[in-house]
Amino acid sequence: MNAPIKFYQTGTFTVGNRLLAPEQRSVQASPERSNSLNSGHRACQGCGEALGARYAIDAAMRATGNRLIACNATGCLEVFSTPYPETSWQLPWIHSLFGNAAAVGTGIAAALKVKGREQVRVIAQGGDGGTTDIGLGCLSGMFERNDDVLYICYDNEAYMNTGVQRSSATPPAARTATTMAVGPRPGASFGQGKNLPLIAMAHRIPYVATATVADLHDLEAKVEKAMGLRGARYLHVLVPCPLGWGSASHDTIRLARLARETGIFPVFEAVHGEVTAVTRIRRRVPVMEYLKPQRRFAHLFGSPGHPEMLAMIQAEADRNIRRFRLLEASEA
Amino acid sequence: MLKQIEGSHAVAEAVALCRPEVICAYPISPQTHIVEGLGELVKSGALSPCEFINVESEFAAMSVAIGASAAGARAYTATASQGLLFMAEAVYNASGLGLPVVMTVANRAIGAPINIWNDHSDSMSQRDSGWLQLFAESNQEALDLHIQAFKLGEELSMPVMVCMDGFILTHAYERVDVPAQAEVDAFLPPYEPRQLLDPAEPVSIGAMVGPEAFMEVRYLAHAKQTMALERIPQIAAEFAQRFGRASGGLVRAYRCEDAETIVVALGSVLGTLKDTVDEMRTAGVSIGVLGIQSFRPFPLAAVRAALQGARRVVVLEKSFSVGLGGVVSTDVRLALSGLTLHGYTVIAGLGGRAITKASLARMLAEAVADTLQPLTFMDLDWRIVGRQLEREAATRRSGPIAENLLRDVGAVASKVR
């Protein structure tokens, strides 16, 4: 806990904030930050999830005065953060199973309540696999009961830790080990997949938000807002995975920003099932710019490539922009 | 206080007396009345402080219990049959993490074919999980074992399953003595966790353990169950001293002192066996009954000590290892290694088939005459089994097995063509 915090250069300007008033600076800019996910973990170079988890948990620790307990689903984050006999976590942390993070969170929250220690808060976290697939039953139960848990999903759009297999969060056309880029319709099928933020909204829980690792202030603000509320809350964070996406490790944050700017990943907040705020696209970009740096979409390009699939992806991004009103009226 | 109540309600009252802090269960026959009873106690405020959580599956039930226990709360759940299997991953997780959850298993058969009636296949399926498994002979014992289970589990930091026969015990109205709250409080202190999720002292629970330490971690669970072999009789003795009756322990012998033949069994069938054995004793047969209360840890030494003087041992069990034979009898045989005696395995009561005094008397007479098969399926209708096997030999598309058998038994109307 007394070790000096290392600030790694990330290729962004988000950490410094020297021109901002102190109270406007990010949690990450502060040497006092809890550094909940300590360095020394075994994540890949450029891992979006490690970044997202550190951002989110540090923000939550500040918001709760370090009164926080985390439970983690099986997955990359759990595996690279606790290589026996070490742990990178500097807060109380439990890993139970793959599909039960939300239920374990429910149990911890119940114990705290019964013991009159409700000022201690609970975060349950997992990847897309543990959230949208195997963990959906427990997650829905936690939402439905409005248990006092913030669930954070770090979405890298496949089962990465076991070798990049497809999950219900895998986007159409993406290559994974179980949706190979072969045959007449290469990559993940169109017409499948779940939108967890919308599912969360359908439960009408107090707070649902999406975020990416490209916008630190936005992510921290959403975590802070969530921790200021009671009841079931859900945060869905897009976290690029260089290994699984076939992207350069220095492109993690850039790709996350492109996901937002293309309209592929709408960034918004919802309260009790209604969208209350969106992050507008600052400079709209065609989906190709987001897809091209990722080898998981390589089969869409070249000759002949798959221009029809590219068009379908663009159409979906257009639909998101319309539906969530991601452009200013003048730009629409 | 003496009461005439349903077994499920007796268990609910016992659990409530243990001051559970988090109760999380999913309904499944025949456990429903236990959880409903506890739910009512919490909702009315009679059981407080306590969080009662209506979970969405048995997997969630055990997971919520894991989270609650890790955060320092006394956690309880209940299930049976399919539900126990559905939570199997979490069952192993709870014992692997060393969390002292107490769970009632209202013993019920596992499908297919779907069957809601009693046998021990559910508990037996989890016998290797690391959970302690205690079996109740009566509703009084079921009530008492829950109180002992919390004490035992929390001392050792291991989870405990209290097994009671579904319907036969859970749905039977019987006289029970429900202890007073003060007595239970004196016997069962508040839960002091060995590990705790606490911001004041952060720990990481549930790390991956590779080949370098996994065997040691698993061995420690075994070491704790070995300690339990000592602790279980001690706790039973403390219980007897405080509450004035014998409940629990490792084994309980009935008229075994000079018995030539001893029948070994678990659960409620022990009552019927005792009545049967009394009649046989009156007729001059040298026979006794050994009840096993603690199935895990399996009391090898105590079982050996109780049986070694007998000439023949009959293990009567409501469990079945397909492809081998008995489950309990295999463990009993281990206890008897090296001894020379006749051993018989009798599989009975699967799927809730009634075990009658008449059938037991017939079977035991054969055992005593040493004309019993080493592996017997009591009251099995060989005729309809034979018919099905003939059917399958005759044609490939022989149809669903259960439907065929039920038609032969007369339980299903004629086939619609």
Place this chain on the structure above:
Amino acid sequence: MLQVRIHGRGGQGVVTAAEMLSVAAFEQGRHAQAFPSFGSERTGAPVVAFCRIDDREIRLREPIVAPDVLIVQDPTLLHQVDVFQGLRPDGYVLINSKRSFDELGLGDIAQRFRRDRLITVPATEIALKHLGRPLPNAVLLGGFAALSGLITLDAVAHAIRDKFAGRVAENNVAAATEAFDYVKRCLQGLAHAQTD
């Protein structure tokens, strides 16, 4: 040991009847065990429940195949299910019907048992009168108390109040009491007929 078998259809409170009987026996300081037959239950299907009463702990746990007492809550079962199977020669039979044994077509069967231990009670009618619903279970227990003397009416009333609350309980007690009186009168009538 006294073994009671209660027959009826799902929805008629057969299981509750057995439970109340066990509570009545408990009230009189005896040991009692009550349990249903665990068949697949659905409204209208034949249901059986059992009750054992003894002065020592009851260890036996098997369905009652040789009952000392038979209570039949639904006479439509009489020619569908062999309710009399295993009944002891000196057993008690109480059938919910306003017709007599002979009128029910049970004259031959009745010959095998003791005439002063067989009775029919219009329990459904009594129940409708006091409860407004055709639930004959508590009513028949009142009748059984009179028929056998093995359970007191007071104990039955206590068991009813243990199971039900308020007006429902009191109405059931009243109905059970009417059945008790009815059976007492029938028995007196039988005794007079026999002495004539």
